Amino acid sequence: MALLDVTGLEVEFETPEGTVRAVSNLDFHLEEGETLAIVGESGAGKSQMMMAIMGLLAENGRARGSALYRGADLLGMTARELNAIRGNQIAMIFQDPMTSLNPYMTIEQQMTEVIMHHRKLKRDEARAQAVEMLRAVRIPDAEERIRQYPHEYSGGMRQRVMIAMGLLCEPELLIADEPSTALDVTVQAQITQLVRELREQAGMSIILITHDLAVVADIADRVMVMYAGEVVECGSAEDIFYNPQHPYTRGLLDSVPRLDRASDQDLHAIPGNPPNLLDLPVGCNFRDRCDEAREECREPPPVWRDETGRMSRCVLPMEGGKRVDPDGTGPESRATNSASRENRE
Amino acid sequence: MSKPVLRVQDLSVTFTSLAGSVFNRQERQIRAVDGINFELFAGETLGIVGESGCGKSTLARAILGLLPPNRGRVMWMGDNLTELDEEAMRQRRKELQIVFQDPVASLDPRMTAGDIISEPLWTFYPKMARLQVDERTRGMMKMVGLLPNQINRYPHEFSGGQCQRIGIARSLVLNPRLLICDEPVSALDVSIQAQIVNLLQDLQKKLGLALIFVAHDLSVVRHISDRVMVMYMGQAMEVSEKERLYRKPLHPYTNALMKSVPVPDPKLAAAARRENWLTGDMPSPYRRPKGCVFHDRCPFKVKRCEADVPPLRRMENGDRVACHRAEDLDLSVVEA
Numbered sequence: 001m002a003l004l005d006v007t008g009l010e011v012e013f014e015t016p017e018g019t020v021r022a023v024s025n026l027d028f029h030l031e032e033g034e035t036l037a038i039v040g041e042s043g044a045g046k047s048q049m050m051m052a053i054m055g056l057l058a059e060n061g062r063a064r065g066s067a068l069y070r071g072a073d074l075l076g077m078t079a080r081e082l083n084a085i086r087g088n089q090i091a092m093i094f095q096d097p098m099t100s101l102n103p104y105m106t107i108e109q110q111m112t113e114v115i116m117h118h119r120k121l122k123r124d125e126a127r128a129q130a131v132e133m134l135r136a137v138r139i140p141d142a143e144e145r146i147r148q149y150p151h152e153y154s155g156g157m158r159q160r161v162m163i164a165m166g167l168l169c170e171p172e173l174l175i176a177d178e179p180s181t182a183l184d185v186t187v188q189a190q191i192t193q194l195v196r197e198l199r200e201q202a203g204m205s206i207i208l209i210t211h212d213l214a215v216v217a218d219i220a221d222r223v224m225v226m227y228a229g230e231v232v233e234c235g236s237a238e239d240i241f242y243n244p245q246h247p248y249t250r251g252l253l254d255s256v257p258r259l260d261r262a263s264d265q266d267l268h269a270i271p272g273n274p275p276n277l278l279d280l281p282v283g284c285n286f287r288d289r290c291d292e293a294r295e296e297c298r299e300p301p302p303v304w305r306d307e308t309g310r311m312s313r314c315v316l317p318m319e320g321g322k323r324v325d326p327d328g329t330g331p332e333s334r335a336t337n338s339a340s341r342e343n344r345e
Numbered sequence: 346m347s348k349p350v351l352r353v354q355d356l357s358v359t360f361t362s363l364a365g366s367v368f369n370r371q372e373r374q375i376r377a378v379d380g381i382n383f384e385l386f387a388g389e390t391l392g393i394v395g396e397s398g399c400g401k402s403t404l405a406r407a408i409l410g411l412l413p414p415n416r417g418r419v420m421w422m423g424d425n426l427t428e429l430d431e432e433a434m435r436q437r438r439k440e441l442q443i444v445f446q447d448p449v450a451s452l453d454p455r456m457t458a459g460d461i462i463s464e465p466l467w468t469f470y471p472k473m474a475r476l477q478v479d480e481r482t483r484g485m486m487k488m489v490g491l492l493p494n495q496i497n498r499y500p501h502e503f504s505g506g507q508c509q510r511i512g513i514a515r516s517l518v519l520n521p522r523l524l525i526c527d528e529p530v531s532a533l534d535v536s537i538q539a540q541i542v543n544l545l546q547d548l549q550k551k552l553g554l555a556l557i558f559v560a561h562d563l564s565v566v567r568h569i570s571d572r573v574m575v576m577y578m579g580q581a582m583e584v585s586e587k588e589r590l591y592r593k594p595l596h597p598y599t600n601a602l603m604k605s606v607p608v609p610d611p612k613l614a615a616a617a618r619r620e621n622w623l624t625g626d627m628p629s630p631y632r633r634p635k636g637c638v639f640h641d642r643c644p645f646k647v648k649r650c651e652a653d654v655p656p657l658r659r660m661e662n663g664d665r666v667a668c669h670r671a672e673d674l675d676l677s678v679v680e681a
Contacts, residue, residue, distance in 0.1 A: 041534035042505070154626050155397065184396040184561060186623045189605040193618070211534060214607030218614040237611045255539040256609050257564040259591065266546070267568055269539035273504040 001071065002029035003173060003205050004053075008065035011045065011052045011229075015060065020277045022048040023229045026065070030173070035199065035206040037220035037237075039213060039252070043274050045229040046209045047095075050175055054092060055082045069173075088118040091171035095178040097158035101150040107134075108146040111165055118169050133164040137194060156187035163194065170202060177209045192218050213256055217241055222309075225249050228275050228285035235310040245304075245312040245319060247292045284315070292316060349384035350555050351408070351523060356381045356417035357579075358400075358407045375630040377403040379579035380417070382657065387522070390549065390556040392570030392587070394563055394602070396627060400579040401559045405525045408557070409441055410434055421523070439469055442516035446528035448509035452500040459496035462486065462514045469519060485514040490544060506537035510544070517548065524549075525557045530565060542569055563606050567591055575599045578627065578638040581657055585664035593677045595666040598639050600676040637669070645670055 011023035023045040030036050038046045052063035053074055067074040069090070074082065086092070094100040102110055111130035115121050121129070127146070134142035137160040150158055159179065166174055176195070180188040196219060199206060210216060216223055216237070223240040225233045225248065233246040244250045254268035272289040281287055283298040290297070296315045304312045304321030312318040358378040365371040378400045385391050393401045406412045408419050410426055419426040421437065429437065445451040452461055463482045466473055483493035489510040500508055509529060516524060526545065530538040546569055549556050560566050566573055567587060574584045575598060583596040594600045601623040608614055625642050628634055634641050640650040649669050657667040668674075 041536060156626060185563070185605040185607070186396060186602065187626075189607065189623075192607070212607075213535070213609040214614070217609045217611045218607050218618070241609065241611055252536060253609060255536045257539070257542070257562075257568050258608060259564045259567065259603060259606050260608055260610075260613065266543050267539035269543055270536035271540075273506060273537070274534070 002068075003032045003034075003070065004030040004207075005068040006053065006065070007068075009049060009052065009067065010064045011048050011057065011061060012064075013058070013061050015278075018278050021229055021280075022061075022277060023052065026229075026231060028224055028231065028234065030205055030207060032172075032205055033203050035208060035219055035221045037208045037210060037216040037223045038226060039210060039216055039223060040226035041211055041252075041274055043228070043277065044226040046226050047177055049226075050092075050177060050207065050209060054086060054090070054175070055079070087114055087171075088169045089171055090173045090175065091166040091169065093162050093166045093174065093176040093179050095181065097155060097162050100162060101158060103150055106147055106149055107153070107161055111146070111161075111168060114165060114168050129168065130164075133168055134161070136167075136198070137161070137164045138190075139164075156183055156190065159183055159187070159191060160194070163191070163198075167198060167202070171204065173205045173207070175207045175209070178211070179208070180215060181210065181212065188215070195219065213241075213253060225252070228280060229277065230285060230313065231311070232286065232314070233312045236308070239308075239310055243319070245310075245316070245321075246314050247290045247316070248286050251289075251291075284313075347386065349386050350422055351385040352418075352420040353381055353383050353385075353408060354418045354420065356404070356407055356414050356419060358403050358412055359415050373631055376579050376633070377630070378407060378414070381576075381579075381581055383574060383581070383584055385523070385555050385557065387555050388549070388553045389572070390558055390570045392566035392573040393557060393559045393576060394561060394566050394573060395576035396561065396602075398627060398630070399576040401561075401576050402527050403579075404576070405443070405527050405557065405559050409438075409443060409525060439465075439519045440522045442519065442521040442524050444509070444512050444516050444524065444526045444529045447532050448505055448512055448529075449500060449532075451512055452508055454500050457497050457499055458486070458491070458503070458511050461500075461511055462518055465515060465519050481518065482514075485518050488517070488548070489514045490540075504537075505533050506540055509533060509541050513541075513544065513548070517552070520552075521554065523555045523557070525559070527559045528561070529558075531560065531562060538565065545569060563603060575602065578630065578633065580638055581665075581667065582639065583664070583666045583668075584657070585666075586662075589662070589664060591678065593675075595660065595664060595671045595674075595676070596639075596668050597643050597645050597670075597674065597676065601642075603678065637667070645674055 007027050009023055009026040013020045013022060026049060040046045051057050053067045057063060063075055108127060108130060112123060112126040115126040115129055131142045131146055134146060139145055139157060139160060153161065180191045183191065192215060208220060220237045223235065223237050224231055227248050233249045240249060244253055251270040255270060257267055270289050275281060275285055284301045287293045287297040301313050301315050303324045304318035305324055306321045312321065356378060357376065357380055360375045360377055362373050363370055364373050381404055395401050403412060407414045414427055426434065426437065459482050462485055463478050466478050466481065483496060486493050486496065491507060491510050530541050533541060542565060558566060558569050570587050572584060573587055573590050575582045575596065577598050582598045585595060590599065594603060605623060608617065623642055628641065636652045637650045637655050640646045655667045655669045657665050659665050
């Protein structure tokens with residue numbers, strides 16, 4: 001059984017301008033010990049999808065579908081049930097280390113709070129564990145520095161504190177939302193290395209949400225590419241980087257400026273802008289920006305799958321793939337899908 | 346080659362902050378920019394790279410006179426900008442423009458795209474005819490890849506990339522000779538980044554601008570620059586011709602910075618992992634290391650680096666480097 005199994009996830013927000021569909025018809029699963037990277041540009045729905053799974057959507061947000069964590073549906077849980085899992089079995093590292101730490105609390109207070117709540121430890125035991133974890137993420141003089149406030153830490157150190165907090169309860173699943181985006185490349189390299197080491201030591205599963213393909217190449221086993229709320233391509237890191245099938249994935253890879261390539265030509269840019277989620281184009285969402293677009297793209301694109309779990313949502317056939325229903329679900333999974341939906345209502 | 350349009354000489358900016366308790370105030374000094382020298386020619390692009398806090402944005406602002414330098418000169422076409430009176434500087438500003446990092450925050454949300462782009466015209470040419478202003482504004486919009494019929498729209502109706510196009514149009518409407526871009530693409534998605542970098546490159550060719558491109562992203566800088574200056578703790582570590590810098594950096598810091606840039610390729614990433622990158626954090630600006638500012642993180646340091654400050658010296662090919670050991674280190678990049 002997969003550690004996390006998400007089927008038919010939809011996330012919608014009610015706004016004064018109308019209903020925004022941030023995520024539609026999303027299926028994915030995560031095996032134990034696996035690192036899955038979710039890639040996409042702003043507005044692709046990657047963060048909102050994770051927020052939905054963790055029960056952290058804003059007031060006006062609504063999630064449908066199912067997200068089975070070890071067989072239990074996270075979407076159907078009460079806040080109390082979720083609180084027993086969040087921070088304990090599933091930990092989240094948020095995007096911005098500057099704003100995710102409480103400026104009025106010392107690092108010690110913030111870290112011990114987590115362990116004392118979940119592990120019912122006494123203050124000095126919790127403190128000893130927190131210091132040990134800070135050492136693991138290589139905060140120098142952890143014993144001293146744990147008494148300091150966030151503003152006394154540099155950006156890279158704050159991000160390491162966030163990681164240390166995420167790992168305090170030895171989670172099975174770590175969800176990291178753009179963990180190194182706000183950092184300099186030098187610090188970024190250190191953080192990626194750190195996450196890789198911790199993964200090997202603890203055998204954690206990781207979901208990494210990012211727009212940075214280079215970080216993905218450095219750490220992911222599998223990659224899922226999202227565009228305008230949908231998965232457009234999914235496959236192993238090797239497949240995605242060396243044999244991308246979807247025109248959007250190809251465009252994304254080509255638009256990254258690379259140090260290991262000559263720089264005399266223009267950068268490849270994807271023309272146009274990401275679509276407005278309130279006013280999505282009919283048919284394929286990527287149609288307006290795609291250099292392969294054709295008449296058939298006015299219809300919802302078909303989905304291609306192969307037995308390795310590789311998937312592409314495009315009118316262009318996927319190498320070695322079989323065509324499935326255009327709405328992204330095969331006949332069988334659709335049945336279970338609607339069943340789980342009925343259960344919840 | 347002709348004469349440089351911009352010559353920055355020994356430019357330094359120091360910030361003073363207060364520390365200690367209310368009863369025991371102490372002044373602390375940070376040398377944000379410390380003795381920077383460079384020249385820039387018309388039609389040339391200088392990239393300035395470095396980690397956050399290295400002083401690259403402060404340098405950009407000091408060149409434009411937005412921050413007072415406490416030492417040094419900024420020679421712009423024969424005038425020392427740091428000594429000009431207010432009115433003379435104001436006139437010079439037409440020639441010196443800047444594009445900011447955050448495309449959305451740097452536009453007034455209550456002004457239309459047209460108002461934003463034409464504001465510099467009204468400021469400098471208040472007697473210009475409405476029709477002429479309008480025509481010029483629409484022309485600018487077309488030039489940066491916006492539709493002239495979007496002139497009455499507000500910033501929130503544009504995407505991030507389009508907002509940056511508005512910012513670029515605003516900075517070019519006065520026909521400047523020098524454009525400073527301070528992290529112009531770091532807030533944008535990668536597919537949009539490429540659009541803006543290509544646009545800036547085209548505009549520079551078309552208008553013959555001198556361009557200073559400040560960024561932390563070495564791969565973007567490589568794309569757009571002719572020469573690159575690498576900064577660390579307010580000082581220039583290296584100023585080299587672009588291809589030479591990326592093939593064979595002269596300074597260990599440049600080398601370390603390049604090694605930390607991840608490559609979007611799983612096999613290469615795995616290979617790069619085995620190499621050592623930079624360890625530790627940049628030292629606190631209050632505790633500037635003696636000797637070479639980089640010595641405590643440098644894998645190649647020798648005794649001398651701890652005591653003597655290496656000057657930025659000129660190599661035979663015209664590149665400049667501030668490292669005692671530049672001649673005996675071979676930091677060539679092995680091409681994949």
